[in-house]
Amino acid sequence: MGEVHSGFAAGVPAPLTPGQRKVLTFIERMWKAKGYAPTNDEIAEHLGGVSTSTAHGLVMQLAKKGHVAKLRNAPRGIALRDCSVVDQLRELREASLPIAESLRLNRLPMPEDLKRFRSALGVA
Numbered sequence: 001m002g003e004v005h006s007g008f009a010a011g012v013p014a015p016l017t018p019g020q021r022k023v024l025t026f027i028e029r030m031w032k033a034k035g036y037a038p039t040n041d042e043i044a045e046h047l048g049g050v051s052t053s054t055a056h057g058l059v060m061q062l063a064k065k066g067h068v069a070k071l072r073n074a075p076r077g078i079a080l081r082d083c084s085v086v087d088q089l090r091e092l093r094e095a096s097l098p099i100a101e102s103l104r105l106n107r108l109p110m111p112e113d114l115k116r117f118r119s120a121l122g123v124a
Contacts, residue, residue, distance in 0.1 A: 013081060014065035022047065023058045024067055027078055037078035 016024065026046050030038045038046070043055035059078060063070045071077025 013067045016062075016065065016067065019047070020058055020061055020065070020067075023055070024062055027059075027062075027068065028080060031080060037076045039075045 023043055023046075026043060027037055030036070030042070040052040040055040040059065043059065044050050044052045047055065047058075059068065059070060062068045067081055069079040069081075071079070
């Protein structure tokens with residue numbers, strides 16, 4: 001897994017804006033309902049179609065204020081302050097394994113022309 005980009009600040013988390021509160025509530029509900037955090041796309045959709053960049057910025061503000069921890073380069077890598085980060089990351093990994101296995105098993109076969117071309121180039 002990636003490294004933690006932002007984490008929990010020492011002490012009490014900083015106050016939130018209404019938009020940040022809405023995002024935090026959505027993240028908490030998603031964790032409780034599905035066992036993993038939402039993606040930036042899901043957060044953006046929940047906020048009424050704002051850009052994913054705006055959603056990402058709100059999550060990073062939550063991390064900076066100490067309300068969540070964000071795992072770098074992990075689409076669902078948001079951990080909540082009141083839960084064990086290790087437990088949340090374990091749940092995230094377990095939730096992603098069936099998806100990864102499905103993608104591995106459902107790869108499209110390589111066309112014969114491409115196989116011959118790669119062979120001619122000496123590429124396996």
